[in-house]
Structure formats: structure tokens, C-alpha cells
Amino acid sequence: MRYDLSIIASWIEPGSKVLDLGCGSGDLLHILSVDKGVRGTGIEREEGKVSRGIEKGLSVLHGDINEEVADYPDGHFDYVILSQTLQQVYDPARLIREMLRVGKRGIVSFPNFAYYRIRGQLLFRGRAPVSRELPYEWYDTPNIRVITIRDFRRFCRKEGFVIERETAVSTPHHHEKGAVVTFLPNLLATYGMFLLSRRGA
Amino acid sequence: MSEYIEHAPSGTSVGRVEKRFFTVAEANGPLTVESGRALGPVVLAYETYGQLSQRADNAVLVLHALTGDSHAAGYYEPGDAKPGWWDLMIGPGKPIDTDRYYVICSNVIGGCMGSTGPSSIDPATGQPYGLTFPVITIGDMVQAQKRLVEHLGVARLLSVVGGSMGGMQALEWSVRYPDMVRTAVPLATTTKHSALAIAFNEVARQAIMADPNWNGGNYYDGVPPAHGLAVGRMIGHITYLSDEAMRQKFDRRLQDRCENSFVLEEPDFQVESYLRYQGQKFVDRFDANSFLYITKAADYFNLEASHGCGSAVAAFAKAKCRYLVASFSSDWLYPTYQSRAMVQAMKKNGLDVSFVELEAKWGHDAFLLPNARLSGMIARFLDRALVDAAKEDARAL
Numbered sequence: 001m002r003y004d005l006s007i008i009a010s011w012i013e014p015g016s017k018v019l020d021l022g023c024g025s026g027d028l029l030h031i032l033s034v035d036k037g038v039r040g041t042g043i044e045r046e047e048g049k050v051s052r053g054i055e056k057g058l059s060v061l062h063g064d065i066n067e068e069v070a071d072y073p074d075g076h077f078d079y080v081i082l083s084q085t086l087q088q089v090y091d092p093a094r095l096i097r098e099m100l101r102v103g104k105r106g107i108v109s110f111p112n113f114a115y116y117r118i119r120g121q122l123l124f125r126g127r128a129p130v131s132r133e134l135p136y137e138w139y140d141t142p143n144i145r146v147i148t149i150r151d152f153r154r155f156c157r158k159e160g161f162v163i164e165r166e167t168a169v170s171t172p173h174h175h176e177k178g179a180v181v182t183f184l185p186n187l188l189a190t191y192g193m194f195l196l197s198r199r200g201a
Numbered sequence: 202m203s204e205y206i207e208h209a210p211s212g213t214s215v216g217r218v219e220k221r222f223f224t225v226a227e228a229n230g231p232l233t234v235e236s237g238r239a240l241g242p243v244v245l246a247y248e249t250y251g252q253l254s255q256r257a258d259n260a261v262l263v264l265h266a267l268t269g270d271s272h273a274a275g276y277y278e279p280g281d282a283k284p285g286w287w288d289l290m291i292g293p294g295k296p297i298d299t300d301r302y303y304v305i306c307s308n309v310i311g312g313c314m315g316s317t318g319p320s321s322i323d324p325a326t327g328q329p330y331g332l333t334f335p336v337i338t339i340g341d342m343v344q345a346q347k348r349l350v351e352h353l354g355v356a357r358l359l360s361v362v363g364g365s366m367g368g369m370q371a372l373e374w375s376v377r378y379p380d381m382v383r384t385a386v387p388l389a390t391t392t393k394h395s396a397l398a399i400a401f402n403e404v405a406r407q408a409i410m411a412d413p414n415w416n417g418g419n420y421y422d423g424v425p426p427a428h429g430l431a432v433g434r435m436i437g438h439i440t441y442l443s444d445e446a447m448r449q450k451f452d453r454r455l456q457d458r459c460e461n462s463f464v465l466e467e468p469d470f471q472v473e474s475y476l477r478y479q480g481q482k483f484v485d486r487f488d489a490n491s492f493l494y495i496t497k498a499a500d501y502f503n504l505e506a507s508h509g510c511g512s513a514v515a516a517f518a519k520a521k522c523r524y525l526v527a528s529f530s531s532d533w534l535y536p537t538y539q540s541r542a543m544v545q546a547m548k549k550n551g552l553d554v555s556f557v558e559l560e561a562k563w564g565h566d567a568f569l570l571p572n573a574r575l576s577g578m579i580a581r582f583l584d585r586a587l588v589d590a591a592k593e594d595a596r597a598l
Binding site: 039041047048050051054055056057058059060061062063071072073076 | 523525541544545548549550551553554555556557558559560574575577578580581582584585
């Protein structure tokens with residue numbers, strides 16, 4: 001399993017109810033259902049991936065995550081996952097608020113834009129960074145948000161999201177190997193991962 | 202539903218099948234239909250494929266569309282020109298695998314393929330019912346099916362599966378008899394007929410009723426209103442296709458000629474000739490009064506009104522099953538927004554639902570055409586249902 005997904009999986013209690021926003025072909029949900037008896041639903045906007053997810057025996061909805069997350073009753077899920085999609089979300093505060101309404105906890109992961117190599121590209125080459133984690137040119141990137149681990153912490157404080165758990169990892173893009181970064185994470189980690197809950201929840 | 206019938210690329214035929222009959226209501230213990238009238242006796246024509254398991258937990262009820270029948274798969278005689286209408290989906294090794302599931306399909310009441318309908322003999326008069334047959338609803342079709350399912354020894358269906366009007370019945374089953382339905386697969390369907398859908402049906406009905414041979418529904422001892430019924434079917438066919446499908450299939454091509462005929466009665470275009478052929482083919486197998494009754498039942502269908510005082514959320518509050526909902530991108534009869542609306546109401550009730558809008562250019566009819574994605578999803582959805590059912594039974598012991 002992809003290293004970053006294995007960390008997410010390790011945070012999820014067995015037998016819980018999970019919503020995965022932007023679930024792709026359902027790889028994470030499939031592993032969670034097999035290994036942990038999780039009852040999962042995914043939301044995905046590409047038809048082919050939706051049908052592959054359903055063919056894995058998962059429940060998947062074809063649609064936009066910002067719209068589809070809205071219809072569930074409060075607290076319906078134990079966890080709502082937003083894995084490496086935050087950088088493409090137009091209104092992150094609204095989406096995370098919805099995640100924490102329909103779920104008791106939210107899990108958010110994103111590529112860390114303050115990673116030293118990315119900083120280096122801007123600093124030394126004067127170019128918009130292109131990396132394995134963020135492999136796009138400025139003119140074709142779907143990533144409309146530039147997020148760093150430090151910025152995300154500030155954002156959570158401001159929006160009143162409680163950070164229950166935080167892990168920074170260094171792993172090549174979509175790779176099975178990696179390591180947890182505890183020393184200078186905002187400089188040395190490629191991804192930030194957060195377990196969130198609502199204040200007062 | 203149109204005449205597309207093709208064999209599945211995978212799996213074999215369920216083989217020779219037999220149409221059976223079951224009296225779901227006797228003359229002295231009639232079925233009270235939604236309009237308040239009593240109907241009896243009521244007979245359903247049905248077919249079953251595969252074996253019911255010992256725990257009776259593998260029964261799949263397949264529900265047919267407007268002009269379908271109980272003959273969903275296999276053939277009656279070795280020389281049959283065509284297999285059942287969903288032969289590509291039902292059979293050994295096919296998505297609805299008859300090696301694993303016990304498949305039931307019955308003709309709806311009001312129909313003309315063996316179930317009691319307006320062309321049946323009214324025992325009170327010894328004559329065909331004609332327009333004395335009560336107006337029926339999708340709910341009435343389903344309450345008759347329930348009696349058949351119970352007669353076959355099934356207390357809880359593994360799944361109810363259907364497209365178009367069959368999907369309406371699947372939805373109706375899931376909220377009317379929630380304890381009898383583990384999963385439901387409504388395809389290319391709606392929770393309520395739109396004004397557009399009602400409008401097309403009304404034009405089709407008017408075509409029949411304007412045919413002098415219709416004679417107020419009394420034509421069984423004379424000439425049937427073949428022209429009216431054919432026109433009704435032609436209108437239906439337009440709604441089953443799409444702009445793109447018609448452009449690709451016919452465009453403005455002429456039929457058997459190089460230039461316009463300049464004769465009004467002649468069919469110049471291929472699309473005209475196709476519709477005439479479909480209309481003529483239909484009158485050989487379908488009863489005009491049945492067409493009137495069944496289209497009316499579809500028009501009356503409003504799950505939200507019948508089960509939720511006008512609210513889809515309230516209607517689905519009664520449901521307990523897991524759903525697989527699919528729509529088709531070019532379906533203008535029951536467009537995707539209608540499927541999305543039902544999915545939204547299911548979600549608001551916390552129901553477990555999967556939904557996909559399948560990219561397909563063939564319009565409403567796409568649910569009857571080969572589609573590897575749809576087949577794969579239905580196969581796996583049913584497979585999981587069977588595994589879940591076994592787990593649930595194990596826990597109950």
C-alpha cells in the first residue's frame with residue numbers, strides 16, 4: 001500500500017464507518033474493508049473509477065466531493081478522508097466544516113509546499129516548483145492552493161478545527177516506502193497528514 | 202423498452218425455460234387495487250431460473266419495463282428467434298448468475314403476456330374486461346408480485362432489479378416492503394414521472410384512442426386499433442433514443458432511394474422507415490388496452506406522494522436496503538438529475554447507496570444494451586449482497 005495511505009489506515013479504528021472524498025478506484029477503502037472491517041463509501045468524479053470501485057464491492061457515488069458530502073446526516077461517519085485533494089479545493093474551510101459535520105473526525109493530507117527542494121527551485125532557479133509530488137507546470141496544474149504544514153496548522157486554529165493528531169512524512173510520490181519526519185517537518189517532509197475534529201465535539 | 206436483444210459476450214444461455222402461472226388472488230378473495238376497486242381472479246405469468254438455496258436467501262426479482270414480459274432470459278423452444286429480453290444480463294456466469302441466484306421475473310398485472318389485464322376474460326361477464334378493467338398503479342403491480350414471491354417460498358429477496366418502469370417497481374418494493382428487500386438496483390428510472398414523460402405517454406394514448414378500431418376499448422372480437430398502437434409505439438421509440446443516437450443511426454439518410462419521393466405517404470427517410478417497422482412489429486405482440494393501462498400506471502407513479510406525503514426524504518425513510526442506482530448520460534426520458542434526486546434522498550436517510558452516471562449515447566435504451574461497466578457493477582453488487590446475507594444469517598444463529 002502507498003505509504004501515506006498506510007498511515008491514514010493506521011489511524012482508523014476497526015469496524016468504523018468511513019467516507020473517502022475523491023476515492024479514485026477505491027484502493028484505500030478496499031484495504032480498510034478487508035483489513036479492518038470498515039464500512040466505507042467513496043465519492044469520485046470519474047465514471048471509470050467509480051465503476052471500478054463498485055466492482056471492488058464498495059459503495060461509491062459518482063459526483064463532486066463538495067456537493068456530495070452535503071447530503072449526509074450529522075455524524076453519520078466515524079471518519080471522513082480527504083487524501084491529497086485539498087490543494088484542488090476551491091473553498092477548503094467550507095469543505096472541512098462539512099467533513100466534520102457528517103463525520104466525527106476528518107483526515108486531511110496534502111503535499112507540503114514548504115519542502116526544501118520546492119523552496120530550492122523557487123529560490124535558486126527562480127522557477128515555479130515542479131516536483132514528483134506536484135508534477136505540474138503553472139499553466140496546467142489542477143492544484144489551485146499552495147499549502148504548507150505550518151499554514152495548515154494556522155488555518156485550523158483560525159477555523160476552530162482541533163488537530164488531534166499530526167504526522168509529517170517523507171515519501172516519494174505514490175510510493176510504498178517512506179519515513180515519518182519529526183525534525184523540522186515543514187522543511188523536510190513531502191506530505192502533511194492531520195486528524196481533525198470539531199471544537200467541542 | 203425497445204427491441205434490442207443481444208447475447209452477452211460472456212456466459213452461456215440459461216437454456217430452455219417455461220412460462221408458469223400463479224393465481225395471486227381468487228375471485229372470492231380479490232386484490233384491492235389502489236383505485237379502491239376489487240380485482241379477482243388475478244393471475245401472474247412468471248418464469249424462474251436457477252435454484253432457490255436452502256436458506257432461501259438467493260432470490261433476485263427482475264422487473265420488466267413498459268412493454269416487457271416474464272421472459273427475461275433463455276428460450277421457450279430451440280428454434281426461437283430471440284432469447285428473453287435481458288438474456289445478456291441473466292444466465293450461467295452472467296452478472297445475474299443463475300448458477301448462484303434464483304431469478305424470478307413476472308409479467309405485470311395489466312399486461313398482455315399471460316398476467317391478468319384488460320384483454321383477460323372478466324368472469325362476471327364472460328367477455329374481455331376492456332375498459333372495465335380497473336386503473337392500476339406501480340404499487341398494484343408490486344403488491345401482486347409480493348404474493349407470487351411469498352408463494353415461491355421467499356421471505357426476503359436478495360435484490361430487486363429493474364430498468365425504466367422496472368426501476369420504478371424496484372423503488373416501490375424497497376419502500377413498500379422494506380423487510381423483504383436486502384438490496385435494490387433501480388436503473389435509468391425516476392421516483393416520479395415528469396411532465397415530459399407524461400406528455401409522451403399521453404400522445405401515445407391519444408393515438409390509440411383516436412383509432413376508430415379502438416372502439417372505446419371493445420375490439421377483441423374485431424379488428425384491433427393497430428395503427429393507433431403502432432403510432433403510440435413510434436412515439437415511445439423516439440423517447441428511448443437520443444438526438445445523438447438518431448444522428449448516428451439514421452441522420453437524414455434516405456431509405457431505399459436516392460432522392461426525395463415528393464409523395465406524402467411514402468417514408469423517405471430511414472428514421473421514418475425504422476419507426477414504421479418498430480410500430481408494426483409491436484402490434485403483433487401487444488394489446489392496445491394494456492398499453493393504455495400500463496402507461497397510465499407509469500404516469501401515476503410518484504413514490505414521494507404515495508410514501509412520503511410529497512417528500513422523497515420521507516419516502517426513503519421507510520427503506521432499509523442497500524441501493525445501486527445508475528443513470529445514462531443521454532437518457533432524456535429519465536435524465537440523470539432524477540437519479541441524483543433519489544440518491545440525495547437516500548443519503549439524507551443514511552442509506553448505503555452507490556450511484557453512477559454511465560456515459561452512453563444510446564439514450565434511455567442504454568440499460569438494455571451491452572455495457573461492461575454496468576455488468577461488472579451489478580455482478581459485484583449482487584455478490585456482496587449474497588456474502589452480506591450469509592454473514593447476517595450466521596450472526597442471527
